[in-house]
Amino acid sequence: MKKKLSVLAFLFILMNGKAQFSVCEDYNKTPELQSSLCVTLNVPLAYGTDMDETIELFVRKFPAQKERKGSIWLVAGGPGESGASLYPVVGQFAELFPDLDIFVPDHRGTGLSGKICPKEESVESVGGIALVGEEWGSCFGYMFSHQEYVKTFSITNAAKDLGYLINELSGEGKHYVYGVSYGTQLVLRLLQLGPLELDGVFLDSLVPLQDDMEYDLGHRSFVTHSVGQELLEYYDGKAGKESPSLSEQLKTIIKRSKGDDAFAQNLPKQDISILFGMMLDLPTVRRKIPEIIRSLSKDDAGPLNSAIAEITAFYRDYGEKYSTSSNSIPLAQVITASENNPRPQLKKSEVVEESKGLLFTSPLPKLIAENTMPTYDHDAYFAGVPEKMPPTLIIHGSLDPKTHWEGAKRHVEKLSDKGSIEFVTVRNAPHFIALFAPDAFKEAVMAFLEGKSIAGNEVVDTNVALD
Incomplete structure (x- = not known):
């Protein structure tokens, strides 16, 4: 076996040669991509197995703006997000790291890298990389008839991809890695695989441990609700003795939306608690929650509809410029289903029952319940932590409705004896600090690079202020 693997490795390196970046095909479509260079490499479909197939990986590079001193890799979240989800913040990283090349890869299964459904998720397909219409059925059919292929799209194989890319493309100088959300899980899996020479790691909105049964994806609605409740308590405290409280008013609104037809007919079709859960992600909308609740209590759905329009516009505008934005x-x-849902037996009806009484919820628990797609088995890295950590900055929002601050703290405690770890909280920030709290992100990163401590391990940012 060792001989075969060494031959495969030789052929694999020979096939890629020395990777050469070239001008990207889409370089002239958006200003922020004009300086970028692109490359596609072939890597093993399944590392360390008898499978000899390869898969393509796409990487976009933004060359250093000043004299080059190293590189930084930006690892997107998801799972399912391509590197395009980070293109809007590349300019921010270029300001922070003007002397570093910035690399943004597409994980296997996303963007311009090889896909689970090669035909249906192709850029040239009817809906582009997003599935539309009959593509859903044919894609799922392909997955069931190619289950061994589908199983290669694991976190560990994606981490091995990332390790290869970093070693192959980074060049001389300092090497840094940034990951956000699921990207933090992928980076930590990368570090589990073995020694990797990195000068620093930045983990933004750290996911909980895989065996944390309180903050897992199946309990996402409870996480969202707890953050929403904290927010309402803040606004209630600021308003004084408002009666009924915002929580009581929202509870009444949700009840009426399900039993008062005259009231419900003026509301969106989506569950009210899910809509309020979505508002927690965007600071500009989040500030309007008290007004929205008070207006709905007076049968005025105007502010609610305006908030939904603002949320829709944000997500549309955030990624519409890039053909590879779709998850x-x-x-x-x-x-x-394979690694991040520790309650696979949970039924959709049970999710609905669990969520009764919650004022802020997420659609995710119901979406992942009763999975029927192919899965792969846990490997030796599941629910583990790296044996050794490079110098690491973990930055997390205190009002993160996706990856709860307490879940991140528990994870940090497991990592604390593995290396030099700094855990910085951004007061009142939601998920994705680099995007929504850029000033705090810059402050924390600069302090980390200069070896300075953050007073109280907490920073503030007016971009995420509640008032």
């Missing part, structure tokens, strides 16, 4: 639903389903 890969097949990849998200496979990874989530």
Whole structure:
């Protein structure tokens, strides 16, 4: 076996040669991509197995703006998000690291890298990389008839991809890695695989441990609700003795939306608690929650509809410029069902029952319940932590409705004896600090690079202020 693997490794290196970046095909479509260079490499489909197939990986590079001193890799979240989800913040990283090359890869299964459904998720398909219409059925059919292929789209194989890319493309100088959300899980899996020479790691919105049964994806609605409740308590405290409280008013609104037809007919079709859960992600909308609740209590749905329009516009505008922005639903389903849903037996009806009484909820628990897609088995890295950590900055929002601050803290405690770990909280920030709290992100990163401590390990940012 060792001989065969060494031959495969030789052929694999020979096939890629020395990777050469070239001008990207889409370089002239958006200003922020004009300086970027692109490359596609072939890597093993399944590392360390008898399978000899390869898969393509796409990487976009933004060359250093000043004299080059190293590189930083930006690892997107998801699972299912391509590197395009980080293109809007590349300029921010270029300001922070003007002397570093910035690399943004597409995980296997996303963007311009090889897909789980090669035909249906192709850029040239009817809906582009997003599944539309009959593509859903044919894609799922392909997954069931190619289950061994689908199983290669694991976190560990994606981490091995990332390790290869870093070693192959980074060049001389200092090497840093940034990951956000699921990207933090992928980076930590990378560090579990073995020694990797990195000068620093930045983990933004750290996911909970895989065996944390309180903050897992199946309990996402409870996480969202707890953050929403904290927010309402803040606004109630600021308003004084408002009666009924915002929580009581929202509870009445949700009840009326389900039993008062005259009231419900003026509301969106989506569950009210899910809509309020979505508002927690965007600071500009989050500030309007008290007004929205008070207006709905007076049968005025105007502010609610305006908030929904603002949320829709944000997500539309955030990624519409990039042809590879759409998430890969097949990849998200496979990874989530295989590794990130510790209650796979839970039924959708049980999720609904569990969520009764919650004022802020997430659609995710119901979406991942009763999975029917192919899955892969846990490997030796599941629910583990790296034996050794490079110098690491973990930065997390105190009002993160996706990856709860307490879940992140528990994870940090497991990592604390593995190396030099700094855990910085951004007061009142939601998920994705680099995007929504850029000033705090810069402050924390600069202090980390200069070897300075943050007073109280907490920073503030007016971008995420509640008032």
